Amino acid sequence: MQIRAAVLEEFGKPLVVQDVGLEGPKAGEVLVRVQACGVCHTDMYTASGVDPTGYAPTVLGHEGAGIVEAIGEGVTSLRPGDHVVTLFSPQCRECIHCTSGKTNICLAIREQQGLGYLPDGTTRLHRGEERIRHFMGTSTFAEATVMPEIALAKVPSEAELDILCTLACGATTGIGAALYIAKVEPGSTVVVFGAGLVGLGAVAGAKLAGAGRIVIVDPSEDRRREALGLGATDELAGGDSVVEEILEMTDGFGSDYTFEATGLVAVMRQAVEAARMGWGQCVIAGVAGRGETLDIIPRYLITGRRVAGASFGGARGRDNVPELAQLYLDGKLPLEKFISHHLPLEQVNDAFDLMHHQDGIRTVLTF
Ligand SMILES: NC(=O)c1ccc[n+]([C@@H]2O[C@H](COP(=O)([O-])OP(=O)(O)OC[C@H]3O[C@@H](n4cnc5c(N)ncnc54)[C@H](O)[C@@H]3O)[C@@H](O)[C@H]2O)c1
Ligand SMILES: [Zn+2]
């Protein structure tokens, strides 16, 4: 079939929305009619050409949600009509990582996905004779996509897909950092550095977990206000003195949990140093620039602070995303507050402009 899709033709140039061919699902694959897709930094980062692993042409997009239209041979967990959230981080439930119970990093399709292919090493996207590669195994800046069954989370059909799509990346990354990596305890003190979608997700996750105090650190007053609306109790503007300010707020000890959601290595260091002596847990969610390193004075570790990183908030997509969608339906997770703009697919480049100017938290493309 022919679908409208936003194609990255050339790095550093606007995406080109056009008709491309999409073939039906093969064994283990599912055809999804995409209803909504958030626009994330990783899409813009790849389009810019800075990412050395990037390739073109490809259909970008990885924060998708849609409705199953057809299933390939052997697909048992999904059927036409099911509502799904796309997972750039799949969950096969069979590989040594999935069965370990220790990580959400599934090994099943990693290699081919990284190269832009579906698990069998081919693509379903094309333009006449020319094959077009998939992006992050998702390619959801498109009216439809074909994805492996193991990379789709089935979600309750009562929930709006243009809100649930945030669970495909940004929101789950932050919420999961609080719930699945830090496992924030009731009454604890939390500091979140950065109030973009990931940081706001961490605020929402910490609130859900019953944190007693949630400090948001962000130079943007608008963004701090968003965080206060989600349950943050204190705000700081950040900068060189922020660690001291956090120590002052915590009787000189530091915070039980700290979350970094800026991608800046200097802020990551602050997040480590602001964690509590004895048991403070620092979770790094931001993605640093290529080649950058994080400086940690070892004494901070000897005196009991721990540092962890997480991809996709440590979430096991097929298990956890449906649970988070249910929490949204139950009124416990206000995902709708993360969305500031809706735009049609044709205006995908305007969504990049909004992100570039830090206008709003998340733009969702609709189809
Ligand atoms: N680990 C993952 O799986 C994953 C998934 C998605 C995004 N990310 C990464 O998470 C990070 C955050 O993503 P986002 O979409 O929320 O980004 P964003 O750009 O919307 O938000 C970053 C925020 O950091 C704030 N900031 C800037 N300087 C600061 C400072 N000195 N102190 C405190 N805050 C400061 C900015 O004002 C902004 O509000 C990025 O690095 C992104 O690449 C990681
Ligand atoms: Zn993303």
Ligand SMILES: [Zn+2]
């Ligand atoms: Zn696996």
